Amino acid sequence: MKKTPLLNIALSRLIASLGHGDIVMIVDAGMPVPPGVELIDLALTQGTPDLVSVLRVVLTEMQVESHVLAEEMLLKQPPALVVIEGLSLQGELGQQRLVSHDELKTLSRKARAIVRTGECQPYTNIALVAGVTF
Template sequence: MLKKGILHPQLARVLAEIRHMDTIVIGDAGLPIPKGVERIDLGWKEGNPGYLDVLEEILKYIIVEKATFALEAKNFSLDFHNKSLELLPKEIPVDYINHVELKEQSKMAKAIILTGEFTPYTNVILVAGCAY
């Protein structure tokens, strides 16, 4: 039995399988899952686990070289979005696309990790970096 780290077996496996340039999406409770993309649903009630908590924990385990957010995050949940930016490595580029395009790009993700978050537009596409 693991005594620390990510205890969710599916999530731990996906994070261990991520390679350079693979993408994962961390999303709110309502983000649709495209056919063929692995779904890791962590949400068990409204707000739990929260998007920021999941993002912060995942960033402890993977190298991220780029992040993409929906433009709408700046308009509908700016304070929440700014907290997301504070968690990301400072040196990585951050892109913005409209929410419809974010959902389209999520079709290429290795996995989509759903949280229990009910705050609108709390979704991010993370591009994995290389550890060397």
């Protein structure tokens, strides 16, 4: 059995297969998933699991070079934003880039996979860009 906290097979496989610059998105329950992009659907019910819980576990295995948020997230200020800002200050998320929500949806077409959570706060989505450990 694995020693790290991440037990989900599909998510663990995804992270193990990432190369430098690959994009993984962790999104709320309402974010559309473009055709052809892998969906790892973790949503069970409204709010479960929340985006922060999924993000924290993903960060135990994924090296992140940078992240992308929608500008609307900063305006709406969902609860997850405080945690994301804290993780960013700790250096866990690399450099931040802000785009419009529509641009984030366009970026999702380039994602290796989209991880859907049960998060139901508007604009609570993050794109993680894979880094390298060397």
